[in-house]
Amino acid sequence: MNWLIIFTVVLGVLAVARLLKVMELSAALRGGDVNDITEDNNKNNALTWIVFGVLFFYAFYWQVKNYGALLLPESASEHGLKTDMLFDVSMWIITPTFFATHIFLFYYIFKYYHRKGQKATFFAHSTKLELIWTVIPTIVLTSLIVYGIGTWNEITTPAPQETMVIELYAKQYDWTARYAGKDNQLGKASFRLIDGVNALGIDVKDEAASDDKIVRGEFHIPVGKSVNFKFHSRDVIHSAYMPHFRAQMNCVPGMETMLHFVPTITTAEMRVKTGNDKFDYLLLCNKICGASHFNMQMKIVVESQEEFDKWISEKKTFAQEIAPPAPVAATVDSAAVAADSTKVDSATVKVVAQVH
Amino acid sequence: MSSHAETLDHGHHDAHGHDHEHFHDDHDHHEESFISKYVFSQDHKMISKQFLVTAVFMGILAMMMSIFFRLQLGWPGKSFPILETFLGKWAPGGVLAPDMYLALVTIHGTIMVFFVLTGGLSGTFSNLLIPFQIGARDMASGFLNMLSYWFFLLSSVIMVISLFLETGPASGGWTIYPPLSALPQAMPGSGMGMTLWLVSMAIFIVSSLLGSLNYIVTVVNLRVKGMSMTRLPLTIWAFLVTAILGVLSFPVLFAAALLLIFDRSFGTSFYLSDIYIGGQALEHTGGSPILFQHLFWFLGHPEVYIVLLPALGLTSEIISTNARKPIFGYKAMIGSILVIAFLSFIVWGHHMFITGMNPFLGSVFTFTTLLVAIPSAVKVFNYITTLWKGNIVFTPAMLFAVGLVSTFITGGLTGIILGDSALDINIHDTYFVVAHFHIVMGASAIFGMFAGVYHWFPRMYGKMMNKQLGFAHFWLTIVSVYGVFFPMHFLGLAGIPRRYYTNTEFALFDSFSDINAMISTFAILGAIAQCLFLFNFFYSIFKGAKTKHNPWNANTMEWTAPTEHIHGNWPGAIPEVHRWPYDYSKPGMPEDFVQQTVPLQNGEVESH
Ligand code: HEM
Ligand SMILES: [Cu+2]
Ligand SMILES: [Cu+2]
Numbered sequence: 001m002n003w004l005i006i007f008t009v010v011l012g013v014l015a016v017a018r019l020l021k022v023m024e025l026s027a028a029l030r031g032g033d034v035n036d037i038t039e040d041n042n043k044n045n046a047l048t049w050i051v052f053g054v055l056f057f058y059a060f061y062w063q064v065k066n067y068g069a070l071l072l073p074e075s076a077s078e079h080g081l082k083t084d085m086l087f088d089v090s091m092w093i094i095t096p097t098f099f100a101t102h103i104f105l106f107y108y109i110f111k112y113y114h115r116k117g118q119k120a121t122f123f124a125h126s127t128k129l130e131l132i133w134t135v136i137p138t139i140v141l142t143s144l145i146v147y148g149i150g151t152w153n154e155i156t157t158p159a160p161q162e163t164m165v166i167e168l169y170a171k172q173y174d175w176t177a178r179y180a181g182k183d184n185q186l187g188k189a190s191f192r193l194i195d196g197v198n199a200l201g202i203d204v205k206d207e208a209a210s211d212d213k214i215v216r217g218e219f220h221i222p223v224g225k226s227v228n229f230k231f232h233s234r235d236v237i238h239s240a241y242m243p244h245f246r247a248q249m250n251c252v253p254g255m256e257t258m259l260h261f262v263p264t265i266t267t268a269e270m271r272v273k274t275g276n277d278k279f280d281y282l283l284l285c286n287k288i289c290g291a292s293h294f295n296m297q298m299k300i301v302v303e304s305q306e307e308f309d310k311w312i313s314e315k316k317t318f319a320q321e322i323a324p325p326a327p328v329a330a331t332v333d334s335a336a337v338a339a340d341s342t343k344v345d346s347a348t349v350k351v352v353a354q355v356h
Numbered sequence: 357m358s359s360h361a362e363t364l365d366h367g368h369h370d371a372h373g374h375d376h377e378h379f380h381d382d383h384d385h386h387e388e389s390f391i392s393k394y395v396f397s398q399d400h401k402m403i404s405k406q407f408l409v410t411a412v413f414m415g416i417l418a419m420m421m422s423i424f425f426r427l428q429l430g431w432p433g434k435s436f437p438i439l440e441t442f443l444g445k446w447a448p449g450g451v452l453a454p455d456m457y458l459a460l461v462t463i464h465g466t467i468m469v470f471f472v473l474t475g476g477l478s479g480t481f482s483n484l485l486i487p488f489q490i491g492a493r494d495m496a497s498g499f500l501n502m503l504s505y506w507f508f509l510l511s512s513v514i515m516v517i518s519l520f521l522e523t524g525p526a527s528g529g530w531t532i533y534p535p536l537s538a539l540p541q542a543m544p545g546s547g548m549g550m551t552l553w554l555v556s557m558a559i560f561i562v563s564s565l566l567g568s569l570n571y572i573v574t575v576v577n578l579r580v581k582g583m584s585m586t587r588l589p590l591t592i593w594a595f596l597v598t599a600i601l602g603v604l605s606f607p608v609l610f611a612a613a614l615l616l617i618f619d620r621s622f623g624t625s626f627y628l629s630d631i632y633i634g635g636q637a638l639e640h641t642g643g644s645p646i647l648f649q650h651l652f653w654f655l656g657h658p659e660v661y662i663v664l665l666p667a668l669g670l671t672s673e674i675i676s677t678n679a680r681k682p683i684f685g686y687k688a689m690i691g692s693i694l695v696i697a698f699l700s701f702i703v704w705g706h707h708m709f710i711t712g713m714n715p716f717l718g719s720v721f722t723f724t725t726l727l728v729a730i731p732s733a734v735k736v737f738n739y740i741t742t743l744w745k746g747n748i749v750f751t752p753a754m755l756f757a758v759g760l761v762s763t764f765i766t767g768g769l770t771g772i773i774l775g776d777s778a779l780d781i782n783i784h785d786t787y788f789v790v791a792h793f794h795i796v797m798g799a800s801a802i803f804g805m806f807a808g809v810y811h812w813f814p815r816m817y818g819k820m821m822n823k824q825l826g827f828a829h830f831w832l833t834i835v836s837v838y839g840v841f842f843p844m845h846f847l848g849l850a851g852i853p854r855r856y857y858t859n860t861e862f863a864l865f866d867s868f869s870d871i872n873a874m875i876s877t878f879a880i881l882g883a884i885a886q887c888l889f890l891f892n893f894f895y896s897i898f899k900g901a902k903t904k905h906n907p908w909n910a911n912t913m914e915w916t917a918p919t920e921h922i923h924g925n926w927p928g929a930i931p932e933v934h935r936w937p938y939d940y941s942k943p944g945m946p947e948d949f950v951q952q953t954v955p956l957q958n959g960e961v962e963s964h
Binding site for chain 2: 021046056060067068083087097101108120121172190236257278282286289291293
């Protein structure tokens with residue numbers, strides 16, 4: 001089979017080579033050169049450009065129509081509405097430019113293809129034209145820059161004080177989320193403390209660590225509340241990518257990065273909006289990190305405050321996870337307070353801290 | 357240096373025409389041997405062909421790799437016996453292994469960016485055209501020029517050898533971000549494969565620096581009488597500025613690579629800190645992986661213009677020649693090359709918007725990045741105006757040149773999206789980026805390179821490439837380029853990350869499997885189209901129809917020299933230059949072209 005293919009290819013190549021020689025000789029007989037560009041060549045290529053141009057525009061339209069529906073649904077975060085708006089405005093600038101320049105391009109190369117007796121116009125320079133097309137892009141781009149940087153500044157302000165803190169901890173090839181707990185403060189951690197049980201290397205002696213809650217597989221956030229993510233990685237660079245929230249941040253070993261946003265649409269609502277009852281928000285890894293980079297994901301659930309409180313209250317604290325089973329009373333106690341703690345206004349945090 | 361001596365020698369003979377007989381005797385005397393003519397050649401024409409042929413082979417390799425991984429992306433998990441044939445244990449049962457997927461992507465990118473579009477493109481055309489178009493006998497230093505090629509070949513060979521390692525070649529992406537690239541525990545490719553990658557690139561940088569210094573010195577010093585800077589063809593301006601970019605930025609990559617070598621082999625911690633991997637906490641503390649990214653992109657962004665500017669230079673020349681019209685806004689074209697080059701040094705941060713950089717810094721980089729669009733727009737408008745009221749001859753070279761204008765527009769415009777930090781948050785590292793840079797840099801530069809090969813093939817080999825195959829090659833190529841890369845914008849906007857072995861692990865991306873299959877089909881079509889080129893190229897070298905002198909009726913100096921390969925390019929004195937290179941269809945002239953060596957007629961005004 002393989003030999004047959006090779007044989008056919010070789011035969012084909014030889015045949016084409018013969019054919020080229022024949023064409024060359026017959027052209028020579030007619031007193032020409034095979035590779036002179038004839039008037040027919042010019043005309044046909046010019047026509048092909050027009051056909052190509054029409055197909056090109058049609059393909060653009062077709063893709064927008066068919067693939068447009070597959071894009072990300074509306075932004076599920078507050079700041080995402082702003083960046084989506086910026087995106088739309090930018091698209092409304094670049095798409096017409098794309099069409100206009102290509103229409104001129106295709107039209108001119110069609111209109112001015114070489115013909116006998118036609119002469120090109122000697123037109124080397126025009127200060128006026130050049131000024132026009134330097135100044136117009138400059139104005140358009142300046143506006144875009146001002147608008148773009150304005151949006152960027154709005155969405156990169158520091159997180160409000162009382163924002164709930166969640167750590168997203170990356171390693172090859174999974175994610176771990178750690179909730180700061182009722183004190184809204186993550187316990188200290190160090191890569192030197194990592195061992196089989198303590199996969200994040202959390203400092204057991206740090207008071208702030210005891211109420212932290214560690215979850216894997218999926219993590220929940222309450223709708224309408226600002227969440228402040230702190231990112232860490234223990235091995236290589238990963239990138240926490242939450243496309244539905246228009247959020248992404250690199251996770252860099254040896255350094256802490258941060259990002260905060262306000263989710264606005266619950267998972268249940270998004271299922272209705274997308275007409276897909278299996279829809280889930282996802283956290284993906286978006287920085288090449290090794291063989292299973294393509295499968296480093298975690299589910300995100302956005303739900304009401306009550307649902308969230310219930311969910312988080314069922315999770316064990318770090319202290320409970322590593323300590324031997326504590327007396328029953330204590331567990332109940334901390335669960336009750338934990339439910340409390342997620343009301344993230346600073347007053348509550350203070351009260352909880354006092355109770356603690 | 358011998359070639360320099362010879363250059364002077366020629367000059368001497370030229371000055372005394374009666375010495376001519378004697379000079380010829382002299383020449384026959386040391387008739388070049390096979391080795392000195394074809395292997396250790398110091399002649400710019402031969403070195404340029406050596407670069408071209410090496411780049412063609414590297415290009416074939418890189419293209420095959422792209423087909424291999426496109427098979428996996430288009431039909432994930434399906435068995436393709438051809439994969440096992442070529443990759444053996446890396447594609448058990450004909451299904452690509454995830455490690456090998458990343459390795460192929462990495463080496464594909466590395467070869468395309470550095471070996472084909474930097475070494476290959478600049479190496480071929482700077483070498484061929486700089487001496488020819490400025491009217492010089494050869495490069496300033498033939499010897500360094502020869503070394504530049506041999507270092508290039510050596511680095512290519514090392515890169516290819518790394519493919520056969522037990523643990524596979526480098527696999528951390530062409531950007532080789534540490535710690536991934538620094539730790540063999542992180543992926544098998546970061547072992548010996550990464551070491552060879554670094555060695556190969558270090559040698560490549562040496563080659564590039566030798567070449568660039570030579571190009572700069574040659575353009576500055578060896579221009580023939582009358583060839584002022586404002587009479588230089590735009591090709592030469594592009595090569596000159598490219599060489600300057602290379603000299604300023606490649607040493608920074610060299611430094612980055614060196615520090616990485618130290619971290620990998622000598623226990624330093626420039627890029628490493630707080631790492632726990634393979635069940636063990638490493639000793640490294642205090643380094644920063646982000647430092648590497650700053651150093652890398654300080655080269656990396658200028659690098660994209662090192663790739664693109666020569667292509668734009670070639671295209672300017674080809675469009676003007678075949679539109680039979682002067683290039684519109686010659687000085688503005690030079691100006692925009694210079695502005696683009698300058699800006700390219702202060703935009704690198706746009707690759708790092710989401711590394712946690714200070715938001716203020718992010719705004720600065722957004723500002724500088726979007727500025728690049730202004731000179732780019734000027735170039736596009738000038739190309740289009742050059743075509744307006746032209747008399748356009750569609751050689752295969754011209755088709756590719758016009759194709760470049762199209763891809764440069766399409767890809768440049770999406771840069772305006774990516775350069776906006778607020779938008780980059782959600783499309784960084786997605787397929788949108790892949791679409792952007794393949795169209796604006798990949799396709800444009802490759803189109804420029806093809807245009808150059810078709811246009812200057814007669815100058816290189818004294819033969820013509822077949823035009824019919826050239827036409828077919830172009831139309832199939834542009835259709836497949838857009839067929840492959842245009843849909844990728846949508847994949848990116850749907851949130852599909854790049855460098856993913858497959859997208860089947862998420863229900864989220866299920867609806868894209870048809871698109872991926874279609875993209876792969878176009879990729880295969882594109883590869884088949886390149887076979888037309890390869891056949892045409894090698895066939896024409898050996899069996900192609902002989903070219904006539906100056907086949908495209910062009911103005912530049914290289915077409916005033918005889919078609920035969922002679923050492924020193926012009927047999928007698930080098931003709932003096934009297935005008936700029938773009939006097940096409942000048943009113944009052946007998947023909948629609950006037951070569952640069954033709955003196956101004958009585959009463960003729962010199963044009964710029
Ligand atoms: C209109 C001007 C341009 C702008 C505004 C622009 C902007 C950008 C930006 C912001 C990125 C980073 C995307 C990300 O965050 O992932 C990028 C990536 C890239 N651009 Fe451009 N670009 C422009 C022109 C070009 C040109 C002319 C080339 C090629 C010669 C080029 C080649 C690349 C490459 C190779 C990447 C990929 C980097 C990676 O590995 O992630 N760009 N461009
Ligand atoms: Cu990862
Ligand atoms: Cu860049």
